[in-house]
Amino acid sequence: MSTLGIVGRACFRHRWITLMAWIAALACLVTLWQLYGAGSDNDFNTSDPGQTLLDQHFHQQSGDRFTLAIKSTAPVTDASVRSRVGAAIAPLRSAPHVTEVSDPYTHVSRNGHIAFATVQFDEPGASIPTGEVQKMMDRATASSGHGVDFALAGDVVDTIDTPGGGSSDAFGVAAAMVVLLIAFGSLLAMGLPVATALFGIGTGLSLLALLGHVFPAPSYSAIIASGIGLGVGVDYALFIVTRFRDELRSGADPETATVTTMRTAGRSVLTAGVTVVIGMLGLLVLRESLMNGVSVAASATVAMTVLASLTLLPALLGFSGTRLAKPSRFTLRRRRPASGGTPDAAAESGTHPAERWARLIQRRPVWAAVASAVVILTLAAPALAMKLSMPDDSTQPRDSMGYKAYATMSKGFGPGFDAPLIVAATLPRPGAAASDGGRIVNALRTVPGVAAVTPPVPSSDGKALVIVAYPTTQKQAPATNSLVNALNSKTLPRATAGTGMHAYLTGPNAGNVTFANFMGRRLPWVIATVVVLSVLLILAMFRSVVISLTAAVMNLLSVTASYGVLTAVAQWGWAGKLFGFPEKMPVTTWVPVFLFVILFGLSMDYEVFLLSRIREVWLRGVANSTAVTRGLVVTARVITAAAAIMFLVFLGFVATPDVSVKQIGLGLAVAVLVDATIVRLVLVPAAMELLGSANWWMPSWLERLMPRIEEPVSGEEPVSGEEPVRVPAA
Numbered sequence: 001m002s003t004l005g006i007v008g009r010a011c012f013r014h015r016w017i018t019l020m021a022w023i024a025a026l027a028c029l030v031t032l033w034q035l036y037g038a039g040s041d042n043d044f045n046t047s048d049p050g051q052t053l054l055d056q057h058f059h060q061q062s063g064d065r066f067t068l069a070i071k072s073t074a075p076v077t078d079a080s081v082r083s084r085v086g087a088a089i090a091p092l093r094s095a096p097h098v099t100e101v102s103d104p105y106t107h108v109s110r111n112g113h114i115a116f117a118t119v120q121f122d123e124p125g126a127s128i129p130t131g132e133v134q135k136m137m138d139r140a141t142a143s144s145g146h147g148v149d150f151a152l153a154g155d156v157v158d159t160i161d162t163p164g165g166g167s168s169d170a171f172g173v174a175a176a177m178v179v180l181l182i183a184f185g186s187l188l189a190m191g192l193p194v195a196t197a198l199f200g201i202g203t204g205l206s207l208l209a210l211l212g213h214v215f216p217a218p219s220y221s222a223i224i225a226s227g228i229g230l231g232v233g234v235d236y237a238l239f240i241v242t243r244f245r246d247e248l249r250s251g252a253d254p255e256t257a258t259v260t261t262m263r264t265a266g267r268s269v270l271t272a273g274v275t276v277v278i279g280m281l282g283l284l285v286l287r288e289s290l291m292n293g294v295s296v297a298a299s300a301t302v303a304m305t306v307l308a309s310l311t312l313l314p315a316l317l318g319f320s321g322t323r324l325a326k327p328s329r330f331t332l333r334r335r336r337p338a339s340g341g342t343p344d345a346a347a348e349s350g351t352h353p354a355e356r357w358a359r360l361i362q363r364r365p366v367w368a369a370v371a372s373a374v375v376i377l378t379l380a381a382p383a384l385a386m387k388l389s390m391p392d393d394s395t396q397p398r399d400s401m402g403y404k405a406y407a408t409m410s411k412g413f414g415p416g417f418d419a420p421l422i423v424a425a426t427l428p429r430p431g432a433a434a435s436d437g438g439r440i441v442n443a444l445r446t447v448p449g450v451a452a453v454t455p456p457v458p459s460s461d462g463k464a465l466v467i468v469a470y471p472t473t474q475k476q477a478p479a480t481n482s483l484v485n486a487l488n489s490k491t492l493p494r495a496t497a498g499t500g501m502h503a504y505l506t507g508p509n510a511g512n513v514t515f516a517n518f519m520g521r522r523l524p525w526v527i528a529t530v531v532v533l534s535v536l537l538i539l540a541m542f543r544s545v546v547i548s549l550t551a552a553v554m555n556l557l558s559v560t561a562s563y564g565v566l567t568a569v570a571q572w573g574w575a576g577k578l579f580g581f582p583e584k585m586p587v588t589t590w591v592p593v594f595l596f597v598i599l600f601g602l603s604m605d606y607e608v609f610l611l612s613r614i615r616e617v618w619l620r621g622v623a624n625s626t627a628v629t630r631g632l633v634v635t636a637r638v639i640t641a642a643a644a645i646m647f648l649v650f651l652g653f654v655a656t657p658d659v660s661v662k663q664i665g666l667g668l669a670v671a672v673l674v675d676a677t678i679v680r681l682v683l684v685p686a687a688m689e690l691l692g693s694a695n696w697w698m699p700s701w702l703e704r705l706m707p708r709i710e711e712p713v714s715g716e717e718p719v720s721g722e723e724p725v726r727v728p729a730a
Contacts (some may be wrong), residue, residue, distance in 0.1 A: 002262075002263045002267070004262045004266040004267055004310065005260075005262050005263040005266075007258045007262065007310060007311065007314075008258050008259050008261065008262030008263075008266060008310075008314040008659060009255065009258065009290075009314075010299045010309050011253055011257050011312070011314040011315045011318075012258045012259075012314045012315065012317065012318040013318070014315075015315035015316070015318035015319060016315075017048065018312060018314075018315035019312070019315050019316070019319075022199055022308070022311075022312050025203060025205050026199060026206075026300045027204050029202075029203050029206035029207065032203065032206065032621075033206040033209040033210060034211060035637075036210065037206075037209030037210060037212065038179060038209060038210070038212030038213045038216070039212070040209075043262060045075060048504075048506055048511060048514070049504050049506075050423075050496060050504030050506025050507075050510075051506050051511075052424070053424040053425075053426065053464055053472050053504060053506075053663055054422075054424050054466070054506065056464075057459035057460075057463055057464035058424075058459055058464070059122070060155055061112040063099070063120065063121035063122045063123045063124055063125075063127075063128075064121045064123065064124055064125040064128060064154060064155065064156065064312075065118055065119065065120055065121065065154065066118070066119040066121075066152050066153065066154035066156075066157065067116055067117075067118060067119070067152070067153045067154065067405060067409065068088075068089070068101075068117045068118075068119060068150060068151075068152055068405075069114070069116050069117060069150070069151045069152075069404070069405040069406075069409050069412075070088075070102070070104055070114065070115045070116060070117070070138065070148070070149070070150055070408075070544075071083060071113065071114050071148070071149045071151075071408045071411075071412075072113050072114075072147060072148045072149075073113070073147040073148075074113075074147060075105075075107060075112040075113060075481075076105070076112060076113060076114070076115045077105070077108070077112060079146055081645040082105075084143065084148050085104060085115070085148075085265075087143065088139070088140065088143040089101055089104070089117060090141075091136075091139050092117075092119055092136060094130060094137075095124055096129075096132055097123050097127075097128055097132070098119060098120065098121055098122075099120050099121065099122045100118075100119075101117055101118070101120070102117050102118040102120075102122040103117070104116060104117040107413075109282060109411075109412035109413060111412075112434075113412070114408055114411065114412030114413070115412075116408075116409060116412075116413075117142050119136075119152075119154075119510070122666045125154065125155045125156045128156055130156065130159070130160055130201060132390045133156045133157060133160060134160055136152060137152055137157060137160065137401055140152050140401070141401075143692060149404070149408070151401050151402075151404040151405035151408060151430060152401055152402075152405060153393050153401070153402050153405035153406060153409070153418075154375050155403075155508070157218060157401055157402050157405075158396055158400070160392065160398040161396060161397070161401055161402055161657070162694060163519075164443060166638070171648075171652040171655065172230045172231070172648065172649035172650075172652045173194065173198075173228060173230065175645065175646045175648035175649060175652070176193070176194055176197075176230065176234045176648070177190055177194055179641055179644045179645045179648065180193060180194065180234070180238065180641065181646070182641075182649040183238075183637060183640075183641035184241075184245075184348070185640070186324065188320060188323055188324060188599055189241055189324075191235075191601045192241050192316050192317070192320065193234045193235075193237030193238045193241055193315065194234060194237075195227070195316065195483060196233060196234075196236075196237040196305075196308045196309055196312055196316065197230055197233025197234045197237060197305060197308070198233075198670075199227055199308045199312055200229060200233045200301070200304040200305030200306070200307065200308035200309070201229040201230055201233060201301060201304075201305065202223065202228075202435045202607070203231075203304045203308075204229050204300050204301030204302070204303070204304035204305065204447075205222060205225060205226060205301060207223060207301075207304065208213075208221065208225055208296075208297040208301065209222075210298055211296055211297070211300060212297075213294065214288060215289075215292050215293040215295075215296040215297075216290060216293045217245070217290065217293030217294055217296070217297045218290050218293065218294065219616070220630070220658055220660065220661050221293060221294045221297040221298070222297070223653070223656065223661055224294070224297075224298060224594075224653075224661070224664060225297045225298045225300075225301040226301065227649055227650060227652070227653055227665070228276075228298050228301065228302060228598060228602075229298075229301035229302060229304070229305050230649050231602070231645065231646040231649045231650065232272075232273065232276060232302055232305055232306075232602070232605065232646075233305030233308065233309070233570065234307040234642075234645050234646075235267040235311050235605065235645060236272065236273065236305060236306060236641040237313050238309075238638060238641060238642050238645070239265050239268065239269060239315075239609055239638060239717050240261055240262075240265045240266060240269060240309055240313055241313070241317075241324070241643070242265075242447065242638045243260075243261045243264060243265035244257050244258060244261040244265075244317055244324065245324045245325060245601055246634075247260050247261055248322055248324060248325035251323050253322075254317065254318065254320075254322060255318075257317075258314050258317050258318070261314075262310070262314060264393075264612070264616065265474065265609075265612075266309075266310055267541075267612075268608050268609050268612040269306060269310065270306065270308050270310065271537065271538075271608050272601075272604060272605040272608045272609065273302060273303070273305070273306030273309075274306075274537060274597075275537055275538075275600075275601045275604040275605070275608070276302050276602060276604075276605065276607075277302055277303055278530060278533045278534055278537065278601065279530050279534065279597040279598060279600045279601030279602075279603070280295050280298045280299040280302065280391065280447050280597055280598065280601065281295055281296075281299055281597075281601075282295075282526050282529050282530035282533075282597045283295035283526065283593070283594070283597055285522060285525050285526045285529050286519070286526060286593070287521045287522075288515075288518070288522075291590065291593075294383055294594065295597075298598070304608070320555075322612065334716060346602045350398030350503040352393040352633050352636075354632045354633045354634075354636035354637075355629055355630075355631070355632070355633050357630065357681065358593060358628060358632045358633070358685055360376075360685050361600065361660070361682060361685045361689065362625055362628070362629070362682075362685065362686075362689045365685075365686040365687075365689040365690045366686075366690070367681075368682050368685075368686035369682075369683060369686040369687060369690065372500055372678050372679070372682040372683040372686065373557075373683065373684070375678055376557045376558075376560070376561050376674065376678060376679075376683075377560075378564075379564045379565055379670075379674065380560035380561045380563060380564035381564055382563075382564040382565070382567040382568040382571075383563035383564040383567050384565075384570065385567060385571070386480060386563060386566075386567045386571065386587055386592070387571060387586040387587065388516050388519075388576065388586055388587055388588070388592070389475070389476040389481070389512070389516070389585075389587075389588070389589060390475070390476075390512040390515070390516075390588060390589050391476075391584035391585065391588055391659050391660055392406070392408035392419075392474070392475040392476055393405060393418060394406050394410075394418070394474060394475075394583070394585075395476075395581075395583070395585045395659045396582070396657075396659075397582060397584060397657050398582055400520075400657075401423075403582075406418055410474070413470075414451060414470075414472065415472075415473060415474035415477070416451045416470045416471035416472045416473055416474065417451075418474055418475055419469055419470070419471055419473075419474060419475035419480055419509040420468050420469070420470055420507060420509065421468070421469045421470070421471065421483075421484065421487065421505055421507060421509060421510050421653050422466060422467075422468055422505070422506050422507035422510070423440060423466065423467040423468070423469065423492065423503055423505055423507050424464065424465075424466055424503070424504050425437070425440060425466075425467070425496070425501050425503035425504070426464050426501060426502045426503075427458075427462065427463055427464060427465060427501060428499065428500030428501060428560065429500075430461070430462030430463060431679050435466075436499055436501055437455075437456025437458070437465045437467060438456065438655060439495055439496075439499065439655075440456070440492070440495045440496070440501075440503060441453050441455065441467060442495075443491050443492075443495035444467070444469045444487070444491065444495075445484065447475065447483070447487065447491055449471055449472050449479055449480075449482075449519060450469050450470070450471060450472070450483070451471060451472040453467060453468070453469045453470075453471045454467060454468040454469075454472045455467075456663070469487075471483050475512070475586065476586050477511050480509070481513050481516065482515075482628065484505060484510050484513040484514075485513065485517070486508070486639070487505050488505050488510075488514075492504075492505060515589060515590075516589045518591060519589055523592075523593050525710070526593055526596070526597065527596060529602075530596070530597055530600050531552055531556075532599070534551075534552065534555075534600060534601070534604060535548045535549065535551075535552050536706075538551050538552075538604070539702075539706055540706050540707055540708065541608070542611055542615055543611075543698045543703065543706070543708075544695060544696050544697060544698055545697055545698055545702070546691060546694055546695050546696075546697055547695055547696070548681050550687055550691075551604065551607045551611070554607065554675075554679050554683060554687075555599070555603040555604055555607070555675075556600075556683060557598045557679065557683075558599060558671045558674050558675040558679055559595065559596055559600060559603070559671060560661060561670065561671065561674045562595060562599060562667040562668070562670045562671035563592060563595070563667070565666070565667070565670045566587060566591075566595075566663055566666055566667045566670070567587060568633070569581065569666060570584070570585055570586075570587055570659075570662075570666070571584060571585065571586055571587060572584065579654050579666055580654055580655070580662060581659065581662065582658045582659075585659065587663060588659070588660040588663055590660075591660060591663045591664055591667065594664060595664065595671070596666065599667070599668065599671045602646070602668070602671070602672065602675075603671065603675045605642075606639055606642070606643070606675060606676060606680050607680075607684075609635055609638070609642075610631055610632070610639065610680055610684065611631070611638075612634050613631040613635050614628055614630075614631030614688075615627075615631075616631075617630045617631060618696065624689075624692055624693055624695060624696075625689060625692075628685050628688050628689065632681075632685060636681075639676060639680060640676065642676075642678075643672055643673070643675070643676030643677075646668075646672045647669050647672045647673050647676075649714065650665050650668035650669040650672060651666075651669045652665065653665020653666075653668070653669075654669075674707050
């Protein structure tokens with residue numbers, strides 16, 4: 001008996017102990033989470049020598065900055081407006097962690113109706129208590145009215161303005177329950193996958209919060225991890241419950257059915273889960289702290305859902321006994337084939353819709369493959385024009401304070417004032433700020449795309465200076481990215497050459513461009529690592545070079561299709577309002593790599609479940625075409641239900657206010673839909689029909705080298721009296 005069969009039998013026989021152990025573990029981890037859970041960290045900037053310089057010589061200015069935008073129907077210099085501005089700014093100056101509030105009357109728009117003040121903190125945004133920021137926002141709102149409006153802008157402001165995640169989780173659970181009830185027609189069969197997934201998510205999110213002390217993660221990581229955990233957790237439990245139900249209906253007793261289920265479907269779940277974890281851990285190749293945090297967070301949640309499916313679920317199946325084999329009053333009446341009620345019988349009789357579909361594809365495999373490839377490539381085409389940038393206040397919901405501040409500043413000072421570029425420079429000798437700093441200022445002013453440059457400000461010790469340059473374009477404009485790269489590579493090195501100074505471009509906006517460049521350099525390594533490891537895992541399971549390589553190609557097609565649709569919706573604005581995008585925007589810098597590592601693993605799930613059943617039939621001696629047909633028959637309904645669940649769970653992300661999370665949800669939902677329909681129902685059977693017996697080719701030398709993580713199906717007689725079909729090892 002396989003290891004998973006032994007584990008399944010032990011959990012089945014000791015179901016009360018297993019259930020109590022999971023309840024105790026969940027309670028313990030949730031308690032530790034509440035007591036010792038780590039906070040979030042949203043700083044995506046890589047190693048930044050400019051920020052280090054600010055920390056050393058401008059400690060009071062090294063923290064986060066907010067902008068207080070002021071708009072008045074009367075000129076802001078009027079006495080009545082001045083008094084209201086002073087009253088609004090006074091509480092800010094005395095707020096905790098605020099080191100300085102600039103004079104708003106040094107920054108007045110040309111028409112005289114808009115001004116702004118900079119609020120300087122001594123801590124990074126992640127360390128500023130949200131309660132204090134909320135008080136500032138409330139005061140700004142209370143001070144507004146009667147012709148004068150105040151609005152704060154900053155990363156923490158955006159976080160408070162765009163909370164969320166709980167509603168999408170609730171939507172996902174509700175959607176999963178509805179789909180499962182339709183698929184199974186049984187409240188019991190519906191409840192088991194949901195309960196298993198919730199146990200896995202609860203323990204996984206608790207681990208996420210505790211691991212945050214070692215691997216800091218951004219605020220949205222819990223939203224993404226819970227969504228992925230819910231999708232895969234319900235899917236994995238769904239596959240196991242379905243196989244258990246089939247075994248019961250074929251005459252097996254509950255314990256034997258559990259062992260067989262864990263030996264077959266359980267092995268597929270383990271392989272699929274490991275593939276998803278491999279994909280997520282591929283982010284570690286980036287060696288970027290927050291990407292590491294997201295990677296570990298999602299991997300931990302998926303790992304716990306897999307563990308729940310392989311241990312808790314067999315125990316719950318023990319409690320259910322034979323009830324899952326009984327028809328339910330919720331089940332829709334369906335005409336059963338005369339040859340029996342099993343999927344194989346339906347396939348033999350030719351009455352199953354999936355069997356008729358498979359035969360249709362197999363009669364025209366070339367046309368099916370070409371047509372499906374054309375559809376996928378058409379969906380993927382917009383990805384060639386994809387532009388990457390980090391979201392800013394212009395992408396926030398229209399009723400948010402951050403967007404109101406952005407609109408005010410953009411109207412009064414141009415879009416570039418939302419993207420200040422900070423230059424931090426060391427001085428060769430104390431007191432040289434005026435002369436040496438002037439050289440940098442003059443160089444910056446001559447660069448096309450720079451709207452304004454502030455005078456150099458020396459540090460208190462006279463060893464460094466700070467200059468701020470404002471671009472003519474907004475943060476997300478491609479021209480701003482080009483400007484940052486030009487300043488880093490040409491302007492600053494030339495301005496400081498031979499002076500003994502070292503100048504660095506820093507701040508959030510320059511950091512975002514640096515991060516995008518960093519991601520571009522590391523992305524090929526992430527893709528290569530994930531693809532190679534996944535191919536090796538599939539190779540070890542299915543013992544076929546062709547199956548492994550075609551699985552990787554199919555998954556890449558699903559990923560590119562999601563990229564294309566995401567670009568068309570978010571960047572081009574096609575149906576953008578329908579999905580809640582306030583306006584056209586670039587794709588968030590880190591979203592493509594994050595989508596890739598998730599989707600490559602998730603797409604492999606359906607490949608594993610489909611190919612496992614095809615191979616299981618093939619190992620009985622059935623011809624390749626018939627094995628493909630029967631594999632589709634026995635997995636069609638369960639894969640459709642699983643894909644529907646995951647599609648709805650990910651679509652729930654679109655309801656969250658955070659535009660980056662929206663993009664992830666849209667990309668995941670599209671990929672799952674494409675993968676479960678065009679790829680699995682058309683392209684896979686067409687490709688396997690064209691390849692024929694070559695599908696199962698494995699060189700003898702590779703067979704000896706590759707570890708075996710699955711055992712052949714033994715004790716099975718060839719179906720329908722067909723002779724075994726084998727491909728001899730090369």
